[in-house]
Amino acid sequence: MSEETPGFDEKPEVPTGADDAAAEPKTAGSSKEEPAAPAGDAAAAAADVALLAQLDQARTALGERTGDLQRLQAEYQNYRRRVERDRIAVKEIAVAALLTELLPTLDDIGRAREHGELVGGFKSVAESLETAAAKMGLQQFGKEGEPFDPTIHEALMHSYAPDVTEDTCVAILQPGYRIGERTIRPARVAVAEPQPGAAPKSEAAEADAPSDKDADAPEKG
Numbered sequence: 001m002s003e004e005t006p007g008f009d010e011k012p013e014v015p016t017g018a019d020d021a022a023a024e025p026k027t028a029g030s031s032k033e034e035p036a037a038p039a040g041d042a043a044a045a046a047a048d049v050a051l052l053a054q055l056d057q058a059r060t061a062l063g064e065r066t067g068d069l070q071r072l073q074a075e076y077q078n079y080r081r082r083v084e085r086d087r088i089a090v091k092e093i094a095v096a097a098l099l100t101e102l103l104p105t106l107d108d109i110g111r112a113r114e115h116g117e118l119v120g121g122f123k124s125v126a127e128s129l130e131t132a133a134a135k136m137g138l139q140q141f142g143k144e145g146e147p148f149d150p151t152i153h154e155a156l157m158h159s160y161a162p163d164v165t166e167d168t169c170v171a172i173l174q175p176g177y178r179i180g181e182r183t184i185r186p187a188r189v190a191v192a193e194p195q196p197g198a199a200p201k202s203e204a205a206e207a208d209a210p211s212d213k214d215a216d217a218p219e220k221g
Helices: 018-023 039-114 120-135 201-208 212-216
Strands: 138-141 153-161 168-174 176-179 182-185 187-194
Touching: 039 120, 039 176, 039 182, 120 138, 153 168
Parallel strands: 153 187
Antiparallel strands: 138 176, 168 187, 176 182
8 A cells, every 4th residue: 555645635637728717707798799889879869860850940930930020021011101102192182172162262362363452451361371272282374375285274265366376375264273293173264276277477477588589589670
């Protein structure tokens, strides 16, 4: 029998490299696998997309509201112009109606002036009335010798005259009145037409004037 050496125990044989493998902790996953994307980046990207969509909606709504505001402003401006135009038209109609009622009085004043009866206090009142009517835009028209215009003249008398070359107002029977470009009463006149068969003044003057041949011709003796 063999003797065992005291103090030495026999250890089982361990393969080489087993201890190193056991000592190294195993890592999760293989070294060839790619790292997974963090969950926070995906959420941030989704939030950015939602924010851009909301921004586009806000821009669209802003464009629509801006267009509505512009249309509303244009309608308001048109409304103001219509109101101002109607206000001016109503004022002109009211002024014309008032002055039309005063025309007979102005005619009486004119006849009194022609007959020399516009004197004293009556003269001052008449002139004040005429001044007030003029300030309101009333204008008198119609003069003797002016061409007859059927748009502003009303012919009450008609005659022929050899000294006119066109229809002419030879007498103003009643003056006309206008407010601006609006005639509220035509001038009532007597009209003279050229004499039938009479030559115009220019032709008559040429006919009466001696010709050059007659001037150069020797006198018969």
